[in-house]
Amino acid sequence: MTKKIIIIGGGIAGLSTGIYARINGYDTTIFEKHSKPGGLCTSWHRKGFIFDYCIHNLAGTGNLELREVWNELGAFEGTEIIDHEVFTRVEDSKGNELNIYTDLDRLERHMKEIAPEDSKTIEEYVKAGKSLSSANFFSMDMGGTLSKLKIVPHMPKAMKWGKITLNNYAEKFNNEFLKRAFPHVQYDMSTSNIPMFPHLLFFIWF
Ligand SMILES: Cc1cc2nc3c(=O)[nH]c(=O)nc-3n(C[C@H](O)[C@H](O)[C@H](O)COP(=O)(O)OP(=O)(O)OC[C@H]3O[C@@H](n4cnc5c(N)ncnc54)[C@H](O)[C@@H]3O)c2cc1C
Numbered sequence: 001m002t003k004k005i006i007i008i009g010g011g012i013a014g015l016s017t018g019i020y021a022r023i024n025g026y027d028t029t030i031f032e033k034h035s036k037p038g039g040l041c042t043s044w045h046r047k048g049f050i051f052d053y054c055i056h057n058l059a060g061t062g063n064l065e066l067r068e069v070w071n072e073l074g075a076f077e078g079t080e081i082i083d084h085e086v087f088t089r090v091e092d093s094k095g096n097e098l099n100i101y102t103d104l105d106r107l108e109r110h111m112k113e114i115a116p117e118d119s120k121t122i123e124e125y126v127k128a129g130k131s132l133s134s135a136n137f138f139s140m141d142m143g144g145t146l147s148k149l150k151i152v153p154h155m156p157k158a159m160k161w162g163k164i165t166l167n168n169y170a171e172k173f174n175n176e177f178l179k180r181a182f183p184h185v186q187y188d189m190s191t192s193n194i195p196m197f198p199h200l201l202f203f204i205w206f
Pocket of ligand 1: 008009010012032055057
């Protein structure tokens with residue numbers, strides 16, 4: 001007899017659960033209270049514009065185990081994945097630009113061109129990103145105990161960078177433009193005082 005599963009909610013999690021359940025031979029029903037599926041990951045058309053409610057970038061398009069999941073779910077079929085050279089760009093009214101390049105060596109050169117006086121801080125920032133880029137925080141749940149253990153050596157760094165906000169770190173720069181621009185490097189979330197750690201985690205995808 002086919003086993004049945006009921007899934008409450010048709011967001012990405014519910015839809016993915018439904019697909020994996022079907023792959024594994026279950027009879028599935030997804031209940032969604034909204035008029036269409038997608039949950040937070042939803043876009044809509046209005047007056048000739050597309051409003052993309054959430055996705056700035058799709059987690060897991062890089063060469064990680066997560067990409068395997070998107071492939072299994074069929075999410076990439078017919079979709080071109082674009083790996084941008086610049087993650088975020090902050091500009092001021094005088095034409096100064098801070099580009100967070102996804103190539104970290106290029107990022108370091110660019111920041112040093114803007115502010116040679118801040119070389120030490122820039123090197124510390126890029127080094128922190130590089131050192132975390134080998135830590136597979138995003139897919140540690142997918143590879144069993146060994147994957148989780150591999151994260152352990154990185155925990156002190158996670159704790160250190162979890163205590164410093166982007167606003168705090170911006171204060172380390174002597175250059176006035178970097179001081180003002182840096183709090184905005186993680187999209188537009190500067191008012192939320194987010195810690196450096198989640199920002200540095202994006203270096204894994206870069
Ligand atoms: C502003 C914003 C920006 C984001 N940017 C990114 C990004 O750049 N990259 C990225 O990877 N992720 C991003 N995210 C996160 C991502 O969108 C979410 O993590 C993901 O969509 C969550 O999916 P979910 O299925 O867990 O939950 P949800 O999307 O919340 O889905 C839950 C679903 O359950 C339904 N539901 C709830 N209760 C019931 C009920 N009782 N009965 C029936 N249905 C019910 C809801 O209507 C909803 O459809 C962003 C999110 C936001 C809000």
